[in-house]
Amino acid sequence: MGDYFGKDTFKLGFGMMRLPHLPDGENDQAQINEMADIFISGGGTYVDTAFVYDGGKSEEAVRKAFVERYPRDSFTIATKLNARVAKDEEDAKAQLATSLKRLGTDYLDFYLLHAVSDDNYQQYCDYHLWDFIKQKKEEGVLRNIGFSYHGTPECLDRILTEHKVDFMQLQINYADMDAPNVQSRRCWETARKHGVSVTVMEPVKGGALANPHESITKIFKEYNPSASMASWAIRYVASMDGIITVLSGMSNLEQMMDNMSYMREFRPLDEQEQAVVKAAQDAMKRVPSIACTACHYCTEGCPMSIPIPEIFAAMNRNIMFNMIDKAQRDYARATEGKGKASECLQCGQCEGACPQHLPIIELLQDCASALEV
Numbered sequence: 525m526g527d528y529f530g531k532d533t534f535k536l537g538f539g540m541m542r543l544p545h546l547p548d549g550e551n552d553q554a555q556i557n558e559m560a561d562i563f564i565s566g567g568g569t570y571v572d573t574a575f576v577y578d579g580g581k582s583e584e585a586v587r588k589a590f591v592e593r594y595p596r597d598s599f600t601i602a603t604k605l606n607a608r609v610a611k612d613e614e615d616a617k618a619q620l621a622t623s624l625k626r627l628g629t630d631y632l633d634f635y636l637l638h639a640v641s642d643d644n645y646q647q648y649c650d651y652h653l654w655d656f657i658k659q660k661k662e663e664g665v666l667r668n669i670g671f672s673y674h675g676t677p678e679c680l681d682r683i684l685t686e687h688k689v690d691f692m693q694l695q696i697n698y699a700d701m702d703a704p705n706v707q708s709r710r711c712w713e714t715a716r717k718h719g720v721s722v723t724v725m726e727p728v729k730g731g732a733l734a735n736p737h738e739s740i741t742k743i744f745k746e747y748n749p750s751a752s753m754a755s756w757a758i759r760y761v762a763s764m765d766g767i768i769t770v771l772s773g774m775s776n777l778e779q780m781m782d783n784m785s786y787m788r789e790f791r792p793l794d795e796q797e798q799a800v801v802k803a804a805q806d807a808m809k810r811v812p813s814i815a816c817t818a819c820h821y822c823t824e825g826c827p828m829s830i831p832i833p834e835i836f837a838a839m840n841r842n843i844m845f846n847m848i849d850k851a852q853r854d855y856a857r858a859t860e861g862k863g864k865a866s867e868c869l870q871c872g873q874c875e876g877a878c879p880q881h882l883p884i885i886e887l888l889q890d891c892a893s894a895l896e897v
């Protein structure tokens with residue numbers, strides 16, 4: 525399949541992981557529908573969800589916003605099977621039927637084994653899920669099969685040698701290209717070596733690059749005062765070779781409109797703009813922060829219901845911006861009615877689930893010292 529998608533696909537994908545909610549916790553479907561309308565009318569096609577997103581509400585939102593309102597062949601759906609939340613092989617395979625039902629469709633354009641890494645690759649093999657998706661592709665239920673990946677380039681090389689896939693999904697953003705816990709560049713090079721095209725997740729690093737440290741903002745603003753920080757991040761990855769589309773997890777209309785404003789007629793970064801990003805990357809190495817992408821994989825099984833990503837976001841305000849009062853207020857709000865950082869039992873469940881391989885237990889101890897008053 526190689527570069528086929530890379531040439532023809534609109535370079536912005538609608539990531540439906542962080543959708544807007546109403547105060548009662550339900551999807552703000554009216555706003556999601558409006559976001560879908562802007563996306564489709566601007567030329568967007570690739571809609572990305574997963575079995576586990578928002579307990580199934582994300583897949584339902586896709587059905588309501590797209591499947592029930594647009595011809596099925598005017599957009600493509602990507603969703604994912606997650607072995608980690610399955611009780612056994614049968615339970616894992618049953619996720620496909622549940623996803624099809626929630627989505628109101630009898631086929632999927634893109635189907636991924638979800639968040640594969642060095643730690644869980646064997647589980648995906650033991651459950652025969654690679655064969656399962658190949659078989660479902662032969663049956664016509666799945667059009668393109670692949671996996672999303674959060675592991676080392678070495679393990680990725682092994683997977684791509686052992687399994688033929690149509691595409692894959694990687695975390696790539698200008699801050700993580702050479703970050704030791706992500707290694708975006710080497711993973712991307714490995715995919716390209718195998719001739720596999722890539723959809724990109726976390727181009728804005730869970731929102732962090734939409735509002736980076738002031739020293740980074742200054743570099744971008746000096747070059748172009750009107751371009752948003754997110755536009756630099758998304759255009760950077762969309763300019764790379766072999767990219768099918770760049771998924772942006774959009775949470776409101778404003779983000780959709782901003783993204784569409786520069787992706788409707790996508791222009792790759794030119795040489796001067798590439799140099800600006802390089803300067804920002806160099807400056808970023810001098811700014812310390814916790815590299816959490818707020819994916820929430822760590823929180824599902826935490827026996828103390830500790831809101832880990834929200835605590836790290838509060839801590840980052842402290843370490844990146846020296847805003848200790850604001851960080852303590854954010855921490856107090858995040859932990860109200862939930863577990864506190866100091867209540868961590870050090871069971872390690874969260875560290876096994878973290879795709880960024882963060883030393884969560886140790887970081888929580890730092891957070892407790894700095895933010896609990």
Ligand code: SF4
Nearest residue numbers: 826868869871872874
């Ligand atoms: S190590 Fe601490 S934060 Fe992590 S799952 Fe266990 S109790 Fe929760």
Ligand code: SF4
Nearest residue numbers: 816817819820822878
């Ligand atoms: S600590 Fe890791 S698993 Fe938890 S939200 Fe952050 S990146 Fe995701």
